Structure formats: structure tokens, C-alpha cells
């Protein structure tokens with residue numbers, strides 16, 4: 666990425682202060698957790714849920730392995746958003762993900778961070794950083810380098826990890 670792009674901000678929210686902003690983030694992360702729970706658990710990848718949101722409207726949802734081809738949650742939401750009614754809102758939208766988007770993949774698949782950057786998403790809200798089970802994830806760093814603001818909503822971390830307890834070290 667060009668260094669001309671200003672670094673995206675990174676903010677941690679670790680308590681529910683009752684503000685409208687935190688309430689909205691919690692509501693959408695809870696919906697993303699419901700998506701994560703739809704993923705079939707496997708031993709080689711996390712179960713993650715994602716939502717693409719414009720204002721208060723959900724453009725598309727996604728969960729791990731939802732679409733064929735060993736897909737990831739953010740990848741599915743972005744792919745599905747292309748044929749969604751609100752597809753014209755994807756650019757500038759907010760992505761909610763129960764877990765930090767991946768930064769590299771062993772397979773030929775494109776990493777979620779690259780999908781997010783090329784879709785023109787402006788802000789990413791994550792429920793938990795990716796645990797070190799498989800690799801060291803640099804998703805947050807890559808998004809910020811592309812000028813995307815990242816919020817780490819720690820309030821629902823336990824619920825975001827729950828579909829993945831069999832994978833935690």
C-alpha cells in the first residue's frame with residue numbers, strides 16, 4: 666500500500682457504557698455471533714460471523730464456509746453483497762466481524778483483509794483478535810495501513826470465542 670494513505674485509527678471498547686454507539690456495535694456483533702454459530706465447526710479453521718452494515722441497514726451477512734470453496738465469513742459477506750439490494754452502499758460501509766479478519770491464507774484464496782480493502786469498506790468492528798492457534802494474524806495492521814478505522818469491541822469477546830473453544834490453546 667502507498668504510504669500516502671493516513672493510518673486508520675484503532676480503538677478498544679472494553680466496557681458497555683450505555684452510549685448509543687456501543688449499544689449499536691453490540692447489537693450488530695451479537696447478530697454476527699448468530700452468523701458464526703451457523704458455521705460448521707472444523708479443526709482446521711475458526712468459525713466466524715460477519716455483517717456488512719450501512720447506517721442501520723444490513724447489506725449482507727456471512728459465516729465461515731457458507732459459500733463453497735473453504736470460504737471465510739468476511740469474504741462471504743462481501744461476495745454476497747455484490748448481488749444484494751443495497752450493493753451500491755458497500756463502498757463506505759462498516760464490516761462487523763466476530764474475529765479479526767485474516768491477513769494471509771495458505772491456500773490460493775485471497776485474505777479477508779484484502780477483500781475488505783478492495784471493497785472500499787471504511788470501518789471494521791471486531792469482537793476478538795485472532796488467537797495464535799494457526800498463525801500470527803496481521804489483519805488489523807493491514808486494514809489500518811489501508812486507512813481503515815478498526816474498533817475492537819471487547820465487551821462480547823467470550824461469546825465471539827465460544828464457537829471456537831475446541832481450537833483455543
Ligand SMILES: [Zn+2]
Nearest residue numbers: 737767776777
Ligand atoms: Zn479470512
